[in-house]
Amino acid sequence: DAGVIQSPRHEVTEMGQEVTLRCKPISGHNSLFWYRQTMMRGLELLIYFNNNVPIDDSGMPEDRFSAKMPNASFSTLKIQPSEPRDSAVYFCASSPASAADGYTFGSGTRLTVV
């Protein structure tokens, strides 16, 4: 199994530009999570999906952030327009039905907004 695949690995963009982060979860995993990690705030949950349906998006910081999961094998996180304070590492994780199996995280997308 290739694990959770995120792209791109690194993204540098100018303030005001649209940024799209992509995630392919592990086949058969029911849940998908988007996290943001910074030195100051640690790992913060942005949104999660169960069976492709958004369950909790209370962590999405602003309307500039949106996420979709059109099918079981693909999800996107979009920031439009991007701002320097969005600079962080964004992780996607997927999980099977049981929490005992844990989340499997992707390698993350390091976003820098200049």
Add this chain to the structure above:
Amino acid sequence: QKEVEQDPGPLSVPEGAIVSLNCTYSNSAFQYFMWYRQYSRKGPELLMYTYSSGNKEDGRFTAQVDKSSKYISLFIRDSQPSDSATYLCAMSLYNQGGKLIFGQGTELSVKP
């Protein structure tokens, strides 16, 4: 107040030392407790999983949960330089499809 509190460190110990990492939490409804390890520039990976109170041992690692005190610990015996990483505690209300709330993470360095 954050739901999960964890001292970010950094913590530096000599090789062979016993390491104790801790988290406190405020929501007494948490039932599932985990420890993740994150190497530099990598995603976190599951290290230990515990349901409710008690101890769980896996090799050099022991996870301990005290629900009455809302306190969880991870002990590492005979620490090795390869244990140098950031350790994150995480907890969940539900077993299925629930979100994990993470602590800030403690950066550990084990010196040879």
